[in-house]
Amino acid sequence: MLPNPSLQISGERFTVVYAIRAASEGEALARAKDMALEQTVEFPEELVPPGDILQHVVGRIESCRPAGEGRFEAAISYAVETVGGELPQLLNVIFGNSSIKAGLRVERLELPESLLVDFHGPRFGRDGLREHLGVHNRPLLCTALKPMGLTARDMADLAYQCALGGIDIIKDDHGLGDQPFAPYWERMQRCSEAVLRANAETGRRSIYMPNVTGPAEKVVESARFARQVGAGGILICPGITGIDVMRYLADDEEIGLPIMSHPALQGNFVTSPESGISHYALFGQIARLAGADATIYPNWGGRFAFSKAECESIAAGTEVEMGGLKPIFPTPGGGMTLERIPELFEVYGKDVIFLVGGGLFKQGPNLVENCRHFLSMIS
């Protein structure tokens, strides 16, 4: 009933390593086989045309071995052609339907040059962002404008103080959208101008990163506007806008700004230890593949429950060899205080962005002084 076409297949394959929850090796193999079909032909095996489709298009189990109590690790390879050179379909092949099954987790991606050639990844990366900011030999400092409810003038005043105090990156809180309290376009203009004004006094090259997360028809326009008004970068929540929107912003020549990725609404990929996508792959490899120059995630010991090992794995994913993709900055945040900086400096080294939000206000009554103190801790 079904045709059995001869396909032009390069033979190039990429590999996804999955953790599988299973009671036995037999069950693990059955689950792996199920994934190999689910992620490609989505068809019962007995119906798959037996020629090239079964041989090449269906995922191939490269290995499946025990990895702890009730846990197995399977490597499944897929033909590069199944992706068609597009990031959304790459994500779909990696985990689209299998995301709906508990006890399956993407551990890491092994992507060959033949696939990566279609992706540019981060425009700036670590070196480019350091060049952009003129800061070469220390961690970068970042803070967030908040709370929601302040006016655009209030936000700009905070941005000015932070830049004056030496914060490198002053970003919008990710919850700032187009609320009537601080209309979007006004906030972008005022805050950009405020940071440029502070730079004129300090001689630094601090940047303001507005949050461009918003309606589909507005994201690109607002990122271009950010460039026009002198914002030095942009913040986006790929879990809300769609991850390929971030990739588009990174690729767009007219925008050409560094991008910081925020994890809002991506959390449920990592809230279960046995389902979803690993911290390493999601906040490290995938964020980078999709063009982030810096990847925000909650650091251990703050308001969220990531472990130290998970945070270190993200940092590893930001710099693991991935063809020609530049390494990017791990950006731990989420309830950090200044007291923690020495400990974190020890763990992350200098290639990190420290994101301190509310904690920056707790040090003392003078925000500019608090920022200077923050800077002094890592200089």
Next chain:
Amino acid sequence: MLPNPSLQISGERFTVVYAIRAASEGEALARAKDMALEQTVEFPEELVPPGDILQHVVGRIESCRPAGEGRFEAAISYAVETVGGELPQLLNVIFGNSSIKAGLRVERLELPESLLVDFHGPRFGRDGLREHLGVHNRPLLCTALKPMGLTARDMADLAYQCALGGIDIIKDDHGLGDQPFAPYWERMQRCSEAVLRANAETGRRSIYMPNVTGPAEKVVESARFARQVGAGGILICPGITGIDVMRYLADDEEIGLPIMSHPALQGNFVTSPESGISHYALFGQIARLAGADATIYPNWGGRFAFSKAECESIAAGTEVEMGGLKPIFPTPGGGMTLERIPELFEVYGKDVIFLVGGGLFKQGPNLVENCRHFLSMIS
């Protein structure tokens, strides 16, 4: 150090009901309070300006009560102004950062007319899609073109046979992108033409729904192209493109086609019973809010693990009163066979789309006859 502005606040609020994992009522209340801050000002409570921001912008705990062993249900209301009339920010207020915390789950949304007025939801809804298809008094039938690897001509031939056999909606498999096996634009044209040709023979109004999930710069263009070449609807995976992209397609006059939503990469919102977003809210309320006319999800007893109660809750979410938003079609699929149809007809009634993919090929060697059999089961 922080300003304390007077805000213009309407007093209109919307409510999110969350399930919270906690050992005691005290812990549940603390977690609810934490969410009320996290989802809005994202600031330590002691730093929040004590006037309108604390009174109105911070989420308000409306209730918190036990809901089973180690589980509580809390209703938190938010000022309509925090959303700024935009779907991405609505999702962000509902669950952005809290998605990163295990043991918090969105159970249901209670959205007032004052908020819903900014959202059009589905363009067609149940009545509109029935009108579009000319089918009024029975469940609708849907199948998927697959497996990946067939040529565009092969796919078009399958589409022709399915339409000839009386399938109402012939959609792309969600894994069909722009693979070299069946280039995207060619597949859309050939399959649209094939279904129109079958309709000319049968007198029916079956439709082809190409998968427009793809790169950010291509989605709108391809949805418009679908309309031009005579496709009668579009399929999209909002978990991959970003959910607001679906909303945009639904709102766009030039496209003006029915939309079917596919759950790929949304699975980890529902793989844990205590974290994420409920089936009811995600595949029912949110899909509808974001413009889907039909919402695909895996039915119980197929390849996936959704329970019958979860599937029934989705169906409830597709029709619960939500201001002026039209009810939409629950579309159970995921390993369904024709034998199950009578049982499902019993549960869902006639306002449902039955999606049978591979199962349609198992009935016998003649695809057209299999489709006719499928149709006869519910006519």
